[in-house]
Amino acid sequence: MIPMSAAVETPALSIESLRVTFALEGQAIAAVRDVSLAVAPREALGIVGESGSGKTQLCLAVMGLLGKNAHASGSVRFEGQEILGSAPRALNRLRGSKLTMIFQDPMTSLTPHLKIGVQLAEVLVSHRDFTWRDAERAALEALERVRVPEPRRRLQQYPHELSGGLRQRVMIGMSLLCEPTLLIADEPTSALDVTVQARIMDLLRTLRRELGMAIVMISHDLGVVAGLTDRILVMYAGRVVENAPAGELLRRAHHPYTDLLLKCVPNLNDTRLERMPSLPGQPPSPAAAEQGCAFAPRCARATQRCRTERPLLRDFSGGSQAACHHPISP
């Protein structure tokens, strides 16, 4: 739910005209093209798109974690403070405390040779000047908060001794240690079984209610994002093609791409069996020159206009925005 006071509060995150390009073998490759968005305090935003749609690069730009060969222009503000071009020292004060991120693979994001307890405590020692003794007590509380069974025993274990679901719980617990105001979750459940995924999503919903932080959740699966977020932003080839309140997007997609993505989520309701819905073709290469609507080659509704004139985001009823010349529900 977007709080009523959202209009007057400083957004947790505001991005304006963000563009992320990479120089690769003399070619400029655009991963993010002119993206603007705002996340209100306590709001949960979902970002959905296929591999290569630019959703991960967008989040890395927010964290100030873009690769050395990346160039970002535009503006990324966290609670009013500009991130792009900030000194590493200033970024380090934010990252891991007010602004945190969890990743798809919890095994590679945890340090393999340190016990869970040490890794958790370290965050508070370095960000909050805790003593090790206090930090270890807080680490235990952090594991309790994310409902890790037998938390005292887990503090003494190494990452490889935990299951994938437990590791992701530990990562979430770690990201919450300094009471962040914005948590970015990049495909946090994609590497997990559906049963574990359901539990992690349930945990994120509960934590959001308890702690009141803003969340940006990235996924290729609308089915996963839909259960957590207030608003969903759909990206294609580096651009936002639809931005709508979650319920509105599920009931009435405007962009044909959103509609197809929704139909692709394997579900159990469809009584027609056999063939599985899928999107034909593939997203364009980020190196390809942009002409017209990037989705046109895969779109059944595309006309000549779509191939020459790029559609701009425009407003629809119900607070939705979509960039399409031939939207599904006008």
Place this chain on the structure above:
Amino acid sequence: MPPPDLPVSGALLEVRGLGVDFGAYAAVTNVSFDLRPGETLGLVGESGSGKSTLARAILRLIPAARGRVLWQGIDLLACDAASLRRQRRDLQIVFQDPLASLNPRLTVGATLAEPLKIFEPTLRAPVRRARIEDMLERVGLSRDMAGRYPHEFSGGQCQRIGIARAMMLRPKLLICDEPVSSLDVSIQGQIVNLLLDLQQEFGTAMLFISHNLAVVRHISHRVLVLYLGRAFELASREVLFAAPVHPYTRALLAAVPDPTRALSPTPQPLGEELPAADLGSGGCVFRNRCAYAQPACALRVPELEPVSAGHAVACHRWRELVYS
């Protein structure tokens, strides 16, 4: 359980009491099923349920500790190396990670040539090239892609290459080990539909492994649900999805993420992480996560019992659950 040695009505593959041990840990315990030509059996369960282990033991990629794998009447587990090799041209596998399962230093054409060079060494080069190019087209790629390397392809395209490699020799059985789990949802359907088309064209039987029942539903004629290496429920697709009996099958179904359900309250997710198999001796291994567990469930291991024709469940309380 049916008697082990009798040739069952036209089955291509008969797995009987298969067990696989990793040291003291039983990864697969007493699993039996049949597979008919052209049929797809879905193997479903969480990580650690033994579904990949079971598949690999059938292909003898890892050793089985107990049981039989009767392949067209021949016990693969008792085969010598030479006859195993002869059978293997009919037994192929597609792996989960499409890029990692391709050799990065071989062109796609060279990768697809390997099975032909091994099993049809007398084939002349132009014929081989034509077979490769036809197969590339058949799996939805273009003929000119034979000269390219795996890193030039997307995940979905790499999976098509993996499928093309497996299909080069027109196998009678294709094992698909989580072939779509690492792909975008938008692409998963492309791969599942391709497998359906290939099955229709070549009559290939399939074992399709997945943790997501919503995917399995599209491709399987029958489904076997595994938990900690044990068969929990075996049923036709129609029965399993319309009237699942085992509490674990029901929990798996409830866990499927579904945007159409996102606006309604979410069901209570299955509790606890998958436990270490220290529950093994005596009793049902699911009892510590099961909403229906009773003291009796700790006493005896439930065996697969027939519920109706073609539907079997390993649960002490199945009679009560059928009507709930």
